[in-house]
Amino acid sequence: MSTILIVEDDDAIRSNIVRLLKLEGFDTISAPDGTAGLERAQAFKPDLIISDVSMPGMNGFELLAAIRADKALATTPLMLLTALDDRENMRRGMTTGADDYLSKPFTRNELLDAVNAQMRKRGLVEQAIQTELAAGEERLRAAFSHSMDGGMPQTFMVDVPEGATTEQLADATVLFSDIRNFTSLAEKLGSVEVAELLTEYFERACQPLLKNGGLHVKFIGDGLMAVFTDTSQGSPLPAARRAVSAALAMALAAHEFRAWLEQRYPGRGLPPFAIGVGLHCGEVTLCQLGTVQSRETAPIGDTVNTAARLETASKELGWTVVASTAVLLKAGDGILTGSSTSLAVRGKDLVVDVLEVTGLVTTVADRVHGMATLSERAQEISEAVKANSAITARAVKSALDSKLAALKAQGFDPATATVRLKGYRITEKIGSGGMTEVYLAEREKDGLPIVLKILDSRGKDASQHLVRFIQEYALLSGIQHPHVIRIYDQGFTDEHAYIAMEYFERGDLRRLFGPEMTEQRALTVIREIAQALQAIHASGIVHRDIKPENIMLRVDGSVALADFGIAKSMREAESLGLTQTRHGDVVGTPYYLSPEQAGGRLTTTQSDLYSLGVMMFEMLAGKRPFIAESLELLLAKHLHADTPALPAAHAHLQAIVNKLMHKDLAVRYASAADLLEDLALAG
Missing domain, CATH: 1.10.510.10 (Transferase(Phosphotransferase) domain 1)
Known part of the structure; x- marks a missing residue:
């Protein structure tokens, strides 16, 4: 049931609106002035606010400005009540963010038509948001599925969408990071556990970004991106230097997070937790999407893409932080480096010289200016982390579930099958029984024959079978003995599970x-x-x-x-x-x-x-x-x-x-x- 807040200093008008709306089945809250109205809006989060313009204390325009400035209320539709001949206030209300106005005096039908129009509009907006979220989640699921096939997911925006406004940053440093072997880790955890893991990690990883003045922090699946500019936080330290500092601090946070992971999920056979970071600098386009009330900024361009490519290369190089020489030239003295090489950027006629960053010798200026805390953004980051974690958890588990369901499908034909599973090529189905299907496969990296045993955990006694199936891997993951079967890998979703084990011909x-x-x-x-x-x-x-x-x-x-x-x-x-x-x-x-x-x-x-x-x-x-x-x-x-x-x-x-x-x-x-x-x- 929808809730409507009525803010009106005239007792008779306020009571009449409340009575009419209640008769139509709406829940109502009322307030006699703007100050009380703002307090009740913040407390009850109504679906619609109807406010008079002329009120003692905080008037309707001031209430409107306060509502639009409150992140939790910014998109709430607000309808102003104005006098019949007050055209100036009508125009002012519509240009400052009001969604509609109603002239006094008004009839019952005029009130209900205006209210219902706002409710329909709100429903359409929410439906559009949910549709876009679902589409985004499907793109993310497809990206994880592509990753499981050996490809590289690209989940950040690369082109300017139609209708978006842009701002150019002539010189910025982009940090791109993600979790290594995330699908291997996520397969051994439930969806809720994956979301919990991501939330805990991102909250830790964001602190170095914020303390070093990172802007436009974006969560992209199991990765994140941030932009550093020389005007960030008014710091005299170069953006590139603060980006290097943030990257090294993130590496330390990931190291400390490993202990949390082992304590939180003991005996689960999880792969070691690690991250990779790529740093590159150059021109960045800030693409602004959404409405005045709810605007989102997405950094795009070749600099962003190159930073992402450098992070991907960190897996192959075995480095934690990969920085282009352009970044290090701007970062100043005291940057400790290890190996160096040149990388071709896929899709671009470009070769980037890169170095492994291993440390930073800090100065007094670094310690004084480089660690400012953005406490006012903590809630914003926390909400973004939680939303991203839940979506990513569902996406990665759904991708694996689709793979396992496809393998279990009737009529599996290895000659025509295109299903691959995280480094394994399926060659034939060799058995089935009850809830389990067994396939012969080859490990792609070395051609080793292995057996993939897949369990469908749906149906009667599913939980008992799933527990035993997972337990088989958990019990053996720590045993290496010549006369005990070798178990190479395991993964599970809410509906399927698999074990990759030694094949005995x-x-x-x-x-x-x-x-x-x-x-x-x-x-x-x-x-x-x-x-x-x-x-x-x-x-x-x-x-x-x-x-x-x-x-x-x-x-x-x-x-x-x-x-x-x-x-x-x-x-x-x-x-x-x-x-x-x-x-x-x-x-x-x-x-x-x-x-x-x-x-x-x-x-x-x-x-x-x-x-x-x-x-x-x-x-x-x-x-x-x-x-x-x-x-x-x-x-x-x-x-x-x-x-x-x-x-x-x-x-x-x-x-x-x-x-x-x-x-x-x-x-x-x-x-x-x-x-x-x-x-x-x-x-």
Whole structure:
């Protein structure tokens, strides 16, 4: 429901307007003079203000000026009430920002026609704003999608839009910065978390810009831009010097932000946080868009484009701050530099000499004049940061979601498919099951074959599947062991998730079962799996599903432990007070379940060793130790039956199998290290 503020010193007229509008379903607020009207406008943020012109104290024109000067109220439509023959006030009102006027006396229909016209106009304006925001967000989403395909997004304006006014800055320094590997980072966080990350970072990054007199700060996705001029803040310091100071301070802020990131999102396997900054100087065009009440200024031109290109080059060069020699010549003494090179600016017949900026020796003048705080702009920057963060978060997650949804689409044909995913080229679909699709792909940088496993997290039990899927990467990201599967990458949106993992062209261990499974080969496999268990147990992980199908064969004949989808972190379980599987749950594959898993009790590292004992028996005997006609009978055997005897040829290994599969945890091997010692003695 729309709210209208009526400011009128005549009690009878004010009451009559309030009554008429209430009868039409509007909420109303009233004030007897301009001062009270401004206070109520600031408190209630009305959709329309109707104000008399002639009032004691603050009159209608003064109220209009105050409304237009207030950023929160500047676009609120305001209608003036004037006398019938007061043409001078009518003209004055319309030229100073009033949206309409109404001559007194007026009829009910005249009042309602004027009010409804303003409401329709406001609705159309809001619709246009939302349309433009949506279009801008779609452009940003497309830019991130293009970036995931290996291209470079360009999300800043390059041409002067029709109807815009311009102002030329003959000599300005442009700073352009963005977050390195932002899509890799964002893929591992939810949309809300991405927005929170950007908000926190931008609030920190903006402080050096403001303190050094940066103007026209623009947020562009995960990047930002600022312009420095020699007249900024009236500082005697050169614009180029203040831009260098701001860039180095931003690098320090990013370094400190890394600690916040690690503390805020522990154990998420996030890539290291870093930024790149490009600096260039020259002519800049300030393009002014919007109305008198709401005007936006966008810096454009070759200088802006070149600064953006230098920032992009910082990724390839491995530098944090890249500055053109033109900037350094104007920045004065004390600029510390490292390497230097020349860069061709893409799309322009231009080569720019650049240097790596590593430090700044400050002077007394720097400290006195270069760090002025623009506290009056803090709220403006904060609001812009929050809006940009939310839009960017949605855009980057939407771009990834579109990629993953396209891969999962029916009828995937690698011969005609154009979908690429962040450095991976999809070659074929190799499997599917339930909510998961599996693709074979090549890592583009080195041609390494990898497996992309994609989960559709929509539908029944989606959250549970997504948690397990994300957990698989989180548990393994810190483990590098020759007998544990290698996990290269992970990303997720609100609807999809993927893991890029090692590809095993020889398949799983089940392929080796049969006459070719010699005792020596079986013992080699058991040793390698025991070494893998030793590594994951040391990291606090219980696998909970040891079976031949989760042991993969490498080309060199060695094996690797895989599929950690139902693994559990012991440290996490302890911190959450989790001590056992819920009653009635059976987690794992029934033929290889430990007695404690079969009974719904606490699973530990010794549970994995029991399952390994079942596998060892099967590899040596050529059959499973326990089989039954029903799940209940099978679980009962795991709980109570004695371990069967191995064939006579392998009887010397019976003691090891018995100890691995003992029902009593006090008798079972306490660790994989203990098992490895006995295997060494057995030969």
